[in-house]
Amino acid sequence: MFEDLRDLYQEVIFDHNRNPRNFREMEDSNRKVEGFNPLCGDRMTLFLKVEGGIIQDASFQGSGCAISTASASLMTEIVKGMTEKEADEQFEILHKITTSEDEVENLEELGKLAVLAGVREYPARVKCATLPWHTLSAAIENKEASVSTE
Amino acid sequence: MTTNVQPIVSDEAYDVEAIRKQFPILKEQIRGKKLVYLDNAATCHKPQVVIDAISNFYSHDYSNVHRGVHTLSERATKKYEDARKKVQQFINAESSDEIVFLRGTTEAINLVAQTFGKANIGEGDEVLITAMEHHSNIVPWQMLCKESGAVLKVAPINEKGELIFDQFEALISDRTKLVSVVHMSNALGTVNPVKKIIDLAHAKNIPVMLDGAQAIPHLAVDVQELDCDFYAFSGHKLYAPSGIGALYVKREILEKMPPWQGGGDMIRTVTFEKSEYNSIPYRFEAGTPNIVDTVALGTALDFVSEIGIEAIAKHEQALLDYATEKALKIEGMRLIGTAEDKGAILSFVLDKVHPHDIGTMLDHCGIAVRAGHHCAMPVMDFFEVPATARASFAMYNTFEEIDILMDGIENLIEVFG
Numbered sequence: 360m361f362e363d364l365r366d367l368y369q370e371v372i373f374d375h376n377r378n379p380r381n382f383r384e385m386e387d388s389n390r391k392v393e394g395f396n397p398l399c400g401d402r403m404t405l406f407l408k409v410e411g412g413i414i415q416d417a418s419f420q421g422s423g424c425a426i427s428t429a430s431a432s433l434m435t436e437i438v439k440g441m442t443e444k445e446a447d448e449q450f451e452i453l454h455k456i457t458t459s460e461d462e463v464e465n466l467e468e469l470g471k472l473a474v475l476a477g478v479r480e481y482p483a484r485v486k487c488a489t490l491p492w493h494t495l496s497a498a499i500e501n502k503e504a505s506v507s508t509e
Numbered sequence: 510m511t512t513n514v515q516p517i518v519s520d521e522a523y524d525v526e527a528i529r530k531q532f533p534i535l536k537e538q539i540r541g542k543k544l545v546y547l548d549n550a551a552t553c554h555k556p557q558v559v560i561d562a563i564s565n566f567y568s569h570d571y572s573n574v575h576r577g578v579h580t581l582s583e584r585a586t587k588k589y590e591d592a593r594k595k596v597q598q599f600i601n602a603e604s605s606d607e608i609v610f611l612r613g614t615t616e617a618i619n620l621v622a623q624t625f626g627k628a629n630i631g632e633g634d635e636v637l638i639t640a641m642e643h644h645s646n647i648v649p650w651q652m653l654c655k656e657s658g659a660v661l662k663v664a665p666i667n668e669k670g671e672l673i674f675d676q677f678e679a680l681i682s683d684r685t686k687l688v689s690v691v692h693m694s695n696a697l698g699t700v701n702p703v704k705k706i707i708d709l710a711h712a713k714n715i716p717v718m719l720d721g722a723q724a725i726p727h728l729a730v731d732v733q734e735l736d737c738d739f740y741a742f743s744g745h746k747l748y749a750p751s752g753i754g755a756l757y758v759k760r761e762i763l764e765k766m767p768p769w770q771g772g773g774d775m776i777r778t779v780t781f782e783k784s785e786y787n788s789i790p791y792r793f794e795a796g797t798p799n800i801v802d803t804v805a806l807g808t809a810l811d812f813v814s815e816i817g818i819e820a821i822a823k824h825e826q827a828l829l830d831y832a833t834e835k836a837l838k839i840e841g842m843r844l845i846g847t848a849e850d851k852g853a854i855l856s857f858v859l860d861k862v863h864p865h866d867i868g869t870m871l872d873h874c875g876i877a878v879r880a881g882h883h884c885a886m887p888v889m890d891f892f893e894v895p896a897t898a899r900a901s902f903a904m905y906n907t908f909e910e911i912d913i914l915m916d917g918i919e920n921l922i923e924v925f926g
């Protein structure tokens with residue numbers, strides 16, 4: 360019944376939604392930012408431990424749809440060990456795959472983020488995928504405030 | 510796989526197939542499937558007569574209103590004013606002078622807050638609303654309170670999503686200057702005991718405003734019988750175009766209300782020293798109005814009246830009962846809003862699936878439901894959910910569509926497992 364939705368809801372997404380990675384509060388975090396999507400009421404809190412410009416640890420908590428939960432879960436896995444600049448570059452890649460009009464040529468190069476490429480067909484859902492990354496962006500800029508997708 | 514519930518035949522005389530034929534959009538295919546449109550509380554579709562009314566008016570009658578002696582202007586003015594009479598009859602107002610045309614419910618509530626509110630509600634005074642209001646019956650009062658130093662009081666609801674009447678009553682004080690409540694809740698479907706509320710408030714000389722955005726397509730509304738002081742609704746939820754709605758205000762209140770926007774049409778004479786304002790209701794309709802959609806609203810009211818609001822209500826209630834019965838049999842599905850007195854809205858959450866995912870998945874079955882906070886964030890907070898999915902019914906929905914919805918829900922529960 361939902362066969363043609365497989366592009367959006369890939370098995371990896373279901374997996375991360377059922378068992379989100381790094382889904383915990385971080386006691387020794389030095390960055391903590393709230394992300395909020397007022398459109399759907401999704402909220403997340405992102406915790407980072409940044410030392411010497413390197414993201415040593417990343418975790419999150421909150422409630423969201425499968426797309427935003429999976430995106431946050433993947434993100435915490437991907438950025439761990441990256442410099443802040445590298446993490447920012449990943450956001451740019453995500454931005455490109457979720458919003459660009461052009462065909463994404465080499466999905467391989469996108470690495471783990473490729474599973475989120477399906478949202479481009481669902482403009483209303485792009486923000487679900489990008490909320491965690493907007494939150495990360497704010498954390499990198501060391502904004503303690505909360506961010507919103509609107 | 511669907512649970513075995515027999516559809517209740519709502520009314521032998523109610524010919525839903527004949528009704529459906531009048532709505533061209535219902536023939537649309539969505540992602541290769543037949544459209545099942547269950548987002549009527551957000552906005553509903555338009556019958557051919559309403560669509561035709563727009564193009565006919567532009568083709569044959571269009572001109573500006575209230576400002577010309579030529580034939581077309583007279584024709585346009587007559588049709589525009591006929592629409593006002595149709596609204597008057599539809600809600601049984603005493604006079605068509607009590608009907609102000611506006612963009613919709615939101616604009617109507619803002620008008621009342623900015624005119625009646627500013628003139629009558631001052632520092633330390635209170636405005637009483639309920640915990641189930643749409644943002645449009647919260648924010649205009651917050652803005653007024655901020656400006657004037659008045660206080661916004663909120664009467665609580667119970668876990669079924671019903672107003673707790675005793676507590677509502679207890680919140681009425683000597684300082685209460687206005688009660689403004691939703692007639693039927695868009696997030697929960699609850700129909701408030703508005704007659705009881707009005708009688709209680711009037712016993713203390715407090716005027717009452719009703720937000721009728723959801724009630725108007727589902728319930729017969731008689732403003733004289735209710736004795737409400739203000740009633741606001743939007744055309745787009747009542748088979749009319751978007752961008753047009755109406756505000757009813759009791760004559761003695763409307764006559765005393767200061768004007769809102771200034772401009773053409775709302776004045777009688779203007780000099781640079783002073784302007785003399787026009788009589789009601791024109792005093793509140795500055796500028797060239799939404800002429801065409803107003804005329805089409807009149808057509809929509811004729812269309813609804815011909816089928817009969819009572820017959821429509823009965824059909825929708827049967828759909829709601831059928832849907833509720835089926836929903837209660839689905840494990841992991843929880844209804845948000847289970848009031849005794851409830852209109853054609855089924856708000857729900859699923860244990861394992863976020864409303865947004867429900868919305869996208871159902872869209873793939875051609876089913877349009879709303880997923881979100883329904884502009885009622887305080888209601889979401891009360892039920893401790895970030896959002897709900899909502900199926901809402903209109904005159905053209907069928908029992909078969911509810912079967913399709915429930916099959917879709919059962920399937921997606923399985924997929925998310």
Ligand SMILES: Cc1ncc(COP(=O)(O)O)c(C=O)c1O
Pocket residue numbers: 550551612613614615616643645646691693694695720722723743884
């Ligand atoms: C209960 C209620 N009040 C007010 C409104 C606002 O109506 P509109 O957006 O047409 O001004 C709505 C519409 O969603 C509603 O459901």
